[in-house]
Amino acid sequence: MFSHESVQTVAEGIFWFFVLVTFCGAILAVSARTLIRRVAGLALCFTGVAGLYYFLSSPFVAFMQMLVYVGALCVTITFAIMLAETSDANRPPRRHKLSLFLGAVASCAITAALVALSIERLPGPTRHLRRYREPSSA
Amino acid sequence: MHYASLSQNLETYLVIGAALFGLGLFGMAMRRTFIGMLIASELILCGASVNAYGSWPL
Numbered sequence: 001m002f003s004h005e006s007v008q009t010v011a012e013g014i015f016w017f018f019v020l021v022t023f024c025g026a027i028l029a030v031s032a033r034t035l036i037r038r039v040a041g042l043a044l045c046f047t048g049v050a051g052l053y054y055f056l057s058s059p060f061v062a063f064m065q066m067l068v069y070v071g072a073l074c075v076t077i078t079f080a081i082m083l084a085e086t087s088d089a090n091r092p093p094r095r096h097k098l099s100l101f102l103g104a105v106a107s108c109a110i111t112a113a114l115v116a117l118s119i120e121r122l123p124g125p126t127r128h129l130r131r132y133r134e135p136s137s138a
Numbered sequence: 139m140h141y142a143s144l145s146q147n148l149e150t151y152l153v154i155g156a157a158l159f160g161l162g163l164f165g166m167a168m169r170r171t172f173i174g175m176l177i178a179s180e181l182i183l184c185g186a187s188v189n190a191y192g193s194w195p196l
Contacts, residue, residue, distance in 0.1 A: 008143070012142055015145035022158070023157070026158055026162075029178070030161055030162070030168065035171065035177075042177050042180060045181065049158075049184055052151070053191060056194070058194075061191060073180065100168070106164075107163045111160030111163075115157075118149065118152035119149050
């Protein structure tokens with residue numbers, strides 16, 4: 001009933017769901033208008049990354065990620081925002097379209113350079129991750 | 139490239155880490171409040187962590 005291929009496909013679907021959650025949280029964290037929404041996006045991003053750590057065969061790190069980043073860091077930042085009292089009157093003005101565009105271009109250029117470096121420098125075409133080894137083949 | 143097994147490749151996680159790094163860098167460049175820059179720096183650290191755990195046996 002559950003063949004290896006179907007389980008692999010479902011696992012792949014869950015992986016892409018967590019990637020979507022991560023990027024939605026990250027985009028919310030950099031482009032929301034109020035600070036509370038940015039922190040909420042950051043918490044969502046950390047939850048997605050914790051799900052990604054499961055696919056890197058480290059569930060303990062996923063647990064520690066949820067505990068430390070979401071449970072301690074985001075709560076601390078929320079308390080800092082609550083105590084800082086950023087009122088709407090003295091909020092910094094909206095940046096010009098040109099500086100936004102230049103910042104986006106610069107970060108895209110750096111990201112593209114990192115991606116080009118990371119795909120090029122690996123030995124061989126693909127490099128498979130280490131999975132759980134069965135006891136018979138250890 | 140087999141799209142059905144992208145979660146098993148290493149390059150996927152490096153691309154995810156690079157994208158998180160780029161988004162955090164963009165958030166730091168926007169520079170609206172100090173806590174906003176702190177949030178973006180946490181994004182950068184997260185991207186670095188995903189890169190590190192993806193290539194851990196290296």
